[in-house]
Amino acid sequence: MNKQLIFVKRPIGxxxxxxxxxxKNDIPxxxxxxxxxxxxxxxxxxxxxGWMNANRSYIEPIKVGxxxxxxxxxxxxxxxxxxxxxxxxxxxGFGGVQQYCITNGSNWHKVDPSIAPMPMxxxxxxxxxxxAYFGILxxxxxxxxxxxxxxxxxxxxxxxVGQIAKLKGCTVVGIxxxxxxxxxxxDELGFDEAIDYKSENVIKELKVKCxxxxxxxxxxxxxxxxxxxxxxxxxxxxxxxxxxxSQYNNTSKxxxxxxxxxxxxxxxxxxxxVVFDYAKDYQKAALEMSQWIKExxxxxxxxxxxxxxxxxxxxxxxxxxxxxxxxxxxxxx
Amino acid sequence: MNKQLIFVKRPIGxxxxxxxxxxKNDIPxxxxxxxxxxxxxxxxxxxxxGWMNANRSYIEPIKVGxxxxxxxxxxxxxxxxxxxxxxxxxxxGFGGVQQYCITNGSNWHKVDPSIAPMPMxxxxxxxxxxxAYFGILxxxxxxxxxxxxxxxxxxxxxxxVGQIAKLKGCTVVGIxxxxxxxxxxxDELGFDEAIDYKSENVIKELKVKCxxxxxxxxxxxxxxxxxxxxxxxxxxxxxxxxxxxSQYNNTSKxxxxxxxxxxxxxxxxxxxxVVFDYAKDYQKAALEMSQWIKExxxxxxxxxxxxxxxxxxxxxxxxxxxxxxxxxxxxxx
Numbered sequence: 321m322n323k324q325l326i327f328v329k330r331p332i333g334x335x336x337x338x339x340x341x342x343x344k345n346d347i348p349x350x351x352x353x354x355x356x357x358x359x360x361x362x363x364x365x366x367x368x369x370g371w372m373n374a375n376r377s378y379i380e381p382i383k384v385g386x387x388x389x390x391x392x393x394x395x396x397x398x399x400x401x402x403x404x405x406x407x408x409x410x411x412x413g414f415g416g417v418q419q420y421c422i423t424n425g426s427n428w429h430k431v432d433p434s435i436a437p438m439p440m441x442x443x444x445x446x447x448x449x450x451x452a453y454f455g456i457l458x459x460x461x462x463x464x465x466x467x468x469x470x471x472x473x474x475x476x477x478x479x480x481v482g483q484i485a486k487l488k489g490c491t492v493v494g495i496x497x498x499x500x501x502x503x504x505x506x507d508e509l510g511f512d513e514a515i516d517y518k519s520e521n522v523i524k525e526l527k528v529k530c531x532x533x534x535x536x537x538x539x540x541x542x543x544x545x546x547x548x549x550x551x552x553x554x555x556x557x558x559x560x561x562x563x564x565x566s567q568y569n570n571t572s573k574x575x576x577x578x579x580x581x582x583x584x585x586x587x588x589x590x591x592x593x594v595v596f597d598y599a600k601d602y603q604k605a606a607l608e609m610s611q612w613i614k615e616x617x618x619x620x621x622x623x624x625x626x627x628x629x630x631x632x633x634x635x636x637x638x639x640x641x642x643x644x645x646x647x648x649x650x651x652x653x
Numbered sequence: 654m655n656k657q658l659i660f661v662k663r664p665i666g667x668x669x670x671x672x673x674x675x676x677k678n679d680i681p682x683x684x685x686x687x688x689x690x691x692x693x694x695x696x697x698x699x700x701x702x703g704w705m706n707a708n709r710s711y712i713e714p715i716k717v718g719x720x721x722x723x724x725x726x727x728x729x730x731x732x733x734x735x736x737x738x739x740x741x742x743x744x745x746g747f748g749g750v751q752q753y754c755i756t757n758g759s760n761w762h763k764v765d766p767s768i769a770p771m772p773m774x775x776x777x778x779x780x781x782x783x784x785a786y787f788g789i790l791x792x793x794x795x796x797x798x799x800x801x802x803x804x805x806x807x808x809x810x811x812x813x814v815g816q817i818a819k820l821k822g823c824t825v826v827g828i829x830x831x832x833x834x835x836x837x838x839x840d841e842l843g844f845d846e847a848i849d850y851k852s853e854n855v856i857k858e859l860k861v862k863c864x865x866x867x868x869x870x871x872x873x874x875x876x877x878x879x880x881x882x883x884x885x886x887x888x889x890x891x892x893x894x895x896x897x898x899s900q901y902n903n904t905s906k907x908x909x910x911x912x913x914x915x916x917x918x919x920x921x922x923x924x925x926x927v928v929f930d931y932a933k934d935y936q937k938a939a940l941e942m943s944q945w946i947k948e949x950x951x952x953x954x955x956x957x958x959x960x961x962x963x964x965x966x967x968x969x970x971x972x973x974x975x976x977x978x979x980x981x982x983x984x985x986x
Contacts, residue, residue, distance in 0.1 A: 378918045542914070561917045576909030581875070584894045584925030585711045592917030 322347050323628050323651075325388045325417035331372055333571040334639065337632045339372070340388060340417075350400035353424045359415045361624070362631075363391035363442040364647040365476075366540075366638050369568040378594045387416035388631075391447055393431070393438045394421075394652070405430070412441050417631055419651050429602075436610060443646035444480055444613065444620035445606045447595055451562060452480035453605045454598040457488075459560045459591050460536045464489035467530055469549055472540030474501035476646035477562060479509055480609075481538045483618050486510050490536075493529050495522065495545060497641045504644060509619060523548050533557070541566045543575055550582040559583075559590040569639060621645025627653075655680050656961050656984075658721045658750035664705055667902040667972065670965045672705070673721060673750075683733035686757050692748045694957070695964075696724035696775040697980040698809075699873075699971050702901040711927045720749035721964075724780055726764070726771045727754075727985070738763070745774050750964055752984050762935075769943060776979030777813055777946065777953035778939045780928055784895060785813035786938045787931040790821075792893045792924050793869045797822035800863055802882055805873030807834035809979035810895060812842055813942075814871045816951050819843050823869075826862050828855065828878060830974045837977060842952060856881050866890070874899045876908055883915040892916075892923040902972060954978025960986075 321344045331339045350356060371382045371389055382389045392415030396407050405411070405425055413428035415421040431441045443449060455477070456462055468485040472478040473494025482492045482505065493513040494505045502514035513529040515522055526548055535557050537549035542564025549559065567574045583590055598605075612618035623643045625634040628651045637643040659674045683689060704715045704722055715722045725748030729740050738744070738758055746761035748754040764774045776782060788810070789795055801818040805811040806827025815825045815838065826846040827838045835847035846862040848855055859881055868890050870882035875897025882892065900907045916923055931938070945951035956976045958967040961984045970976040 547909075561914070563917075564914055567914075574911045574914065576880075576911040576913050578907045578909040580909050580913070580923070581894070581897055581900075581907065581925070583923060584896075584927065587711075587925055587927055587930060589922055589924040590913070590916060591922040592914070592920055594917065594920055597920060 321345065322418055322420040324419075325628060325631055327372065327382050327384060327386055327388045329384060330374055334569040335369070335372065335635070340632065342629065342631075347420050348422065350398060350422060352401045354400055354422050355396050355402055355405050355425065356398040357392075357394045357411055357413075357415055357421050357423065358397045358652060359392045359394040359419055359421060360650065360652045361393050361439050361442055362415075362417050362628075362649045362651050363446065363448070364635055364638055364649060365391070365448070366563055366565045366568060368635070368638075378596070387418050387421075389414055390417045391442055392416065392421070393441050393446075410438065412446060417628065417649075417651070419628065419653070436613070439622045439624055439646075439648050440613075440620050442648055443476055443622050444609055444618065448476040448646055449480050449609055449620070450598060450602055450605055451593075451595040452477045452484060453609060454595060454601070455560050455562050455593050456481045456484050456536070456538055458598065459593045460538060460558050462488050462490050462536055466490045466535035467493070467532065467554070468536045468538065469493050469495070469526075469530065469534045470538045470540070471495045471545050471549075472563070472565060473505055473511065473514070474644060475540060478538070478540050479505075479621065479645060480618070482511050483509055485536075487612065487617055493526075493534075495541075501641075501644065517545065523551075526552055536560070538562060539564070543567055546577045547579055550577050550579045553582050553586040553588045555586050555588075557586055557588040559588065561590060561592040565639065622648050624648045624650055626650045654678065655751055655753040657752075658961060658964055660705065660715050660717060660719055660721045662717060663707055666904040668702070668705065668968070673965065675962065675964075680753055681755065683731060683755060685734045687733055687755050688729050688735055688738050688758065689731040690725075690727045690744055690746075690748055690754050690756065691730045691985060692725040692727040692752055692754060693983065693985045694726050694772050694775055695748075695750050695961075695982045695984050696779065696781070697968055697971055697982060698724070698781070699896055699898045699901060701968070701971075711929070720751050720754075722747060723750045724775055725749065725754070726774050726779075743771065745779060750961065750982075750984070752961065752986070769946070772955040772957055772979070772981050773953050775981055776809055776955050777942055777951065781809040781979055782813050782942055782953070783931060783935055783938055784926075784928040785810045785817060786942060787928060787934070788893050788895050788926050789814045789817050789869070789871055791931065792926045793871060793891050795821050795823050795869055799823045799868035800826070800865065800887070801869045801871065802826045802828070802859075802863065802867045803871045803873075804828045804878050804882075805896070805898060806838055806844065806847070807977060808873060811871070811873050812838075812954065812978060813951070815844050816842055818869075820945065820950055826859075826867075828874075834974075834977065850878065856884075859885055869893070871895060872897070876900055879910045880912055883910050883912045886915050886919040886921045888919050888921075890919055890921040892921065894923060894925040898972065955981050957981045957983055959983045
């Protein structure tokens, strides 16, 4: 039997538990070319909230009645005439919030669990890490000596962004929610400065901690913090638009940055990114990042919860911030 | 005697006539290295409104008590020991809204009035044309076949932007205020489509006239039209932020584009520009543009009013839109 989390209605504002229903279903027979994956871990990402809306974004919305979409990692337990995959292979893809999934392997990748533990392939060596890597390097175009500001800095993407920027010789300032997270940024991840948006006056702290402005802002949150960043851009600054988690559960119209004309004043650029565009270079990036991890230059942190029944409580943490690092749900029993 | 328009107080909202005072003053003696220019024409630009605010933008604010800043063209009538300039030279620079100005020549350029009439050096062959040229080519990065949307399309910058985009093989859609202006875009400037924001439903017309979206949006106006453009971006689209005339006289907070996350969905870029950054290439651009004008491929339109006493009535036309092409005031009597 397969426990599956079915998406039963589109949320308005913050998703309530009745947006999903947990079902136990039989596993259908495989067709030629398909294989059956037992999902071990499910990735939880703020982007999931966007996929639940009816309007098309960078990928199709989740259909009502379908299994909740999610990135997963697991092992193949059965194969029907697919020479590229075999039983026992460790594979990652969009397996959904369920214990088993069937696929023909398109957009699935084999990974080696002897190099890194499985959850890390959903975090630093997965989409999350890829987003950070290509976002800060290709879109942010960081150079040695740049001042880099990151919001959601203790989060899965932000923490990797900041560490990569440090590796490349930048001064890195992180904005995070809470004293613990700020301490984590400074003591464990080597950020130069941290600002606690929950207890500090962010504008004031930015002026103190980035007295000469910023060259790059990596935005995971949108809202007011995007405006604060726009207000302290240096000439030719780059803003990487990676997310806007402060706005995802809004029921009113989203807030645009009122001071976007700072882009003109500072000849600056604001550019959106979606990690899928860099798929052809994932391998190379993962190799470089796993080397950094091995050398102790990059820390990968996963916050793992257990049980598909606990999906909702775990999902909520994405937005309440009660997590540290990449949020993952173990669904294998 | 020199008639000078003095900036006497900072406006709130739309400038009233009492923001300036016309004075008649003696012309001081020249110091070594200086020369005296008789200003013939003064350039009127939406950017002037920004220079009147107290906060620093891409250049220092105009100081209260100073002559009103403006680009000018005129002829040298007196020189004191400056070997680079001589009496009779035709020169352009920031000469201000006055009949004479004294300068040491820094940031002034000699031009040849036998190649083009003087006002054209304030429009297509001046800052205005340079803004259009570098904005659409360097920031907009137009390619053959792109769909290009321009707002303020009948204005000094917009009309040149659209014509250059046509020259480069783009499909060009212009947004302008009024049926006459739209007719002008289509019949005289060769735009493919025109939308009258005063009498038409812009969103609806954009869907009809850009059915597959846009690759480049050249923004002169900001506000709602920027949001409409964001809503129809194609993948990897570029937005050139050149101005936001709809917002310059706001007394309330400026409006940011609520749907800026379209930049993420479409991996698009929004970049600000200031023409001064391209100063080293002005000569080359002016040469190319004057060649296009000579060949009849580019039309330069100046709307010239007379008399420094009529500055205010002329200035107002920048914002009421009662003008066609580049707004210029003749100040020589």
